[in-house]
Amino acid sequence: MQYRRFGKTNLQFSVFSLGTMRYLANAENAHRTIEKALSLGINHVETARGYGKSEEYLGAAIKRGLSVPRNQLYITTKIPPCANADTMRQCIDESLNRLNLDYLDCLAIHGLNTREHLEWVQSKNGCMQAVKEAVNDSRVKHIGFSTHGGLDIILAAINTDLFEFINLHYYYFLQRNTSAIQAVIEKDMGVFIISPADKGGRLYTPPGTLKELCQPFTPLELNYRFLLSDNRITTLSLGAATPEELIAPLEVADDVGELTAAEISVFEKLENQQNQVLGTDKCSQCYACLPCPENINIPEVLRLRNLAVAYDMNDYGKYRYGMFENAGHWFPGMKGNRCIECGECLPKCPGSLDIPALLADTHERLNGKAGRRLWG
Template sequence: MLYRDFGKTGLKTSLLGFGGFHLLEIPTSEAEYLLDTYLDAGGNYVETAASYGDGESELKVGRVMAAHRKQCILATKTGSRDSSGCMASLEQSLKNLKTDYIDLLIMHAVGTKEDLDKILSPNGALEAALKAKQQGKIGHIGISMHGQPDVLISALQQYPFDAVMTTINYYDRFNFPEIENELLPLASQKETAVILMKPIADGLLWRSAPAAFRYAISRPVSVVVTGINTREMLEEDLNYVRHFQPMSLEEEEALFKNAPELGNYVCRQCDKCMPCEAGIPIPEIFKYEGYYDRQMRDGTVRDAAEFALRDRLRFWFGNTDMAMAKYESLTIKADQCTQCGKCSSKCPYGIDIPRKLEIADYKLAGKKIY
C-alpha cells in the first residue's frame, strides 16, 4: 500500500481510502468482511458520515473498530452548523462507531457562504469541534463540499482547516476547473490535506475505471476515497494502488482527447476557440454549463440505462441557480452567436460549438424549449 502525508497533521494515510456510503447497500456481515480485508491489506483511512442511513453506515463501521481502531484513521462527518447540534451529532457518532475518539471530523457538504458563516460564527459548529478537540474526542477538523469550490476556497482563506474534501475526476475537471486550478494550489500552500472523492464521477466513469483511478491517484492529494460494496470492487481498487504509475502530461492529454465520456461535447477549457468575432466568452459559458448540469444533457440519444444514470447525476451538486445567475450577468450571451463556425474549426476536440452554445443558452437562460 502507498502512503502519503495527511497535510501538516503528522498523520500518513493510505492512498486508497474506504468510503462508507455504499455500506448501506450490503448486509453487516459483508461490510465487516470488506472493511477487515481493506485494513488487513494496509489500508488505514475509513470515512463515513452521521447522515449515511441515519447512522447505519457508522454502526457497520463500528463493528470492526474493536479489532482495528488503533491502526485506523477514522473520519466521520456532521451536517450540523451550530455548536449544540454538532456536539450532539459527534456524541452519537462516537456511540455508533464504538470509540471514544475520531481522528477527523468533517463539516459535511458545506455548499453555501451562509452555511460557512454559520459554522465559523460564535456558537457555530467549529466552536463545538474545537471544544471536542480539547477534550480528546477528535484529532483534526476538516470541511467538504461537492462541485464548484468557491466555498471551500473561502473556508481555507478564513480558517486553517486540517483537511479539505472535494470532487476530483477527469470528467468534472472540466465542469469545475477551479478545483484543480485554484483549490489544490491553495491547499498545498497552507499544507492542508486534500481528500479526493468521486474518482469515477459518481459512477459515470465506471467503464473507464482503470484510467479514472490512475488519473485520481496522480493528483496531489493525500487520499483517494471511494465507495466499496463488493469483494471484486475492493480487489480492483487495491490493485489500482498496488500497480500505480503516475500519469504523464502526455498521457493526460491523450485521456482528455479520447475519453468516451468527454467525447465531442464536453468543453476542455483550452481556450483555442477564442477570440470569438461576436465577442461571446465561449469557454466561460461552457464552464457555467458545467456548473449547471455537468454538461450531461447534450442532445444525444442513449440507451435507457445510460440516460437514467446521467439524468440522475446531472443535478447532483445543486449548482443550477448559481450557474444561471453567472450567465445572466454576462454582457454577451450565447444567443448572439452568428453561426459563422470559425470556433468549431479551431476546437481540437471536434465540438460543434454553435450547437453547444444553443444548448447552453437553453439551459442557462431557463428557456422552455430547445
C-alpha cells in the first residue's frame, strides 16, 4: 500500500480508502470488512450519516476494538449542508455518539450541490458556524466537502477557502472535473475520488466489448491506474460489501507510477474506438448547449450515449439514466424524451450535432427502470 499527503491537512492517507455505503449486511460483516481493510494497509475509513446504519456499525467496530490504534486510523463522516447552525450542531453530536468517537479526523459537508447549499455554508449563521465551533473545541480536525454538483458549483465552493479537501467524481470515462482538480491543487486541498468502480462505469461488471478493448488489462484496473498515476489525487474510494471484495482492487495499490507505454496504448485504442464508432455523432462534452429550456442535462445524457454506443456500456447507461428525475439535486436534469425540439441548443453546438435526435435515441436505448440513490 502506498500513502500520499492529503493536501493541507498533512494527513498521510492510503491511496485506497474504505467507503462504507455497501458493507451494511450486519455489524459483524462490517467489522470483518473493516479489519480486512486495515490488515491490507488502508488507514482511512469514510462513512456518512446518510448511509443507513454505516456510522452505527463503524462505531460498534470501534467500541469492540480494532487492530490499529486510533491515532493511526483516520475517520471521515459526511453531514449534509443545512441552513442553520443548530441543526449542524445536533448532527455532529449524533455522528460522534454513533461512531463512539471523541473527535473526527475529517468532516465533509455531504452533497454541496446547489447555489442554495453554497449560500448556507457562506452564511454567517449557517451550518459552518457549528462546524467551526467543533474545530475550535477539537471535535473535528479537518473540514472538506463532497459534491455531485456542476463544475461551476464545485469551483465556487473551492474558492470559498472554507475547505481543506474535496470528495469528487472524476474518472477516465468522466473527465469533466479536470479543471476542478487543478483548482484544488492550487489551494493545496486533498483530493478524494468518489466511487471509481461504480460511478466510474460499473467497471466491476464490464461489457464484453470494453473488456476486449482493454486487454491485457481489465477496465477497472485501467481506471485505477488512470487515477493513481495522477499524483494530484490522494486517495480512491473502495466500497467493499465484504472482506473478499477488497482483494482484487488492492492488487494495484502499489502501482502508482506514471502510465506505462502499454497502458497508454490501450487508452489510445479506447479513444480511437469512440471516434470511429460515434463519428459525427460524438458529443465532445463542451457543455455549450446549456442551459436547456426543458432542463435536460444534455451533456450528461449524451455522455451516456457515447459510452453505450462506443463500448456497449448499456447497463451502466441505464443505471445512470434512470437517476434523472428521481434523485433531486444529487443527479439533476430531465430525461431526453422531454425535448420539445425548440432548437435553442442547435446553434450553440460546435460539432453541429442533431441534439434533439440524439436525445430521442438515448432515451430509446437507455430508458428503463427508474433509479434512486441508495439512501436517497
